[in-house]
Amino acid sequence: DTEVTQTPKHLVMGMTNKKSLKCEQHMGHRAMYWYKQKAKKPPELMFVYSYEKLSINESVPSRFSPECPNSSLLNLHLHALQPEDSALYLCASSDPRGLAKNIQYFGAGTRLSVL
Amino acid sequence: QKEVEQDPGPLSVPEGAIVSLNCTYSNSAFQYFMWYRQYSRKGPELLMYTYSSGNKEDGRFTAQVDKSSKYISLFIRDSQPSDSATYLCAMSDNNDMRFGAGTRLTVKP
Numbered sequence: 001d002t003e004v005t006q007t008p009k010h011l012v013m014g015m016t017n018k019k020s021l022k023c024e025q026h027m028g029h030r031a032m033y034w035y036k037q038k039a040k041k042p043p044e045l046m047f048v049y050s051y052e053k054l055s056i057n058e059s060v061p062s063r064f065s066p067e068c069p070n071s072s073l074l075n076l077h078l079h080a081l082q083p084e085d086s087a088l089y090l091c092a093s094s095d096p097r098g099l100a101k102n103i104q105y106f107g108a109g110t111r112l113s114v115l
Numbered sequence: 116q117k118e119v120e121q122d123p124g125p126l127s128v129p130e131g132a133i134v135s136l137n138c139t140y141s142n143s144a145f146q147y148f149m150w151y152r153q154y155s156r157k158g159p160e161l162l163m164y165t166y167s168s169g170n171k172e173d174g175r176f177t178a179q180v181d182k183s184s185k186y187i188s189l190f191i192r193d194s195q196p197s198d199s200a201t202y203l204c205a206m207s208d209n210n211d212m213r214f215g216a217g218t219r220l221t222v223k224p
Binding site: 004006040041042043045088090100101102103104105106107108109111 | 158164212214216217219
């Protein structure tokens, strides 16, 4: 099973709203990622958690706040977003051990629209 | 020069054709090479990955890595309309993964 589950699939929010995206995996992976993808572009890395600790923050604005409550869950808290933040938000996970440590498995994404 | 170069296409082929998708890269530290397939408005799906140089085959798909030329390829035999998607190459050293721009492929019945 190489499944990464993201909820919700779609989200529409106003610029003053607070919402959260959720990601879950049960593959025993200890590295989890958030990406942002705009139309016809490759995914852009936002955050990396390794063993539940934030290891990479790619200079993402503070209106995006990641959280890793345990090894299976990853959240992305959203607050005061801008219309240009509308995008497909992807979660991925990988096993940081062994030869497959850099192979990332992606969820289906949350399509976010900010009005 | 981008770290990973991939022709964005679009590429249109008739059903049954052999498709060749390619990426070049500049970072000789890359050791892991992946191909992802992404259908419209969906997340990337891992198709194949290889470690270091060589070939790997899985059904109609063959991935090739030539580290001496810094060139990777994905071949799709007997292409089907269901193969219509964007194909992203990705590569990684021990730390970072880099994506190509993605090639949009359409297989026409």
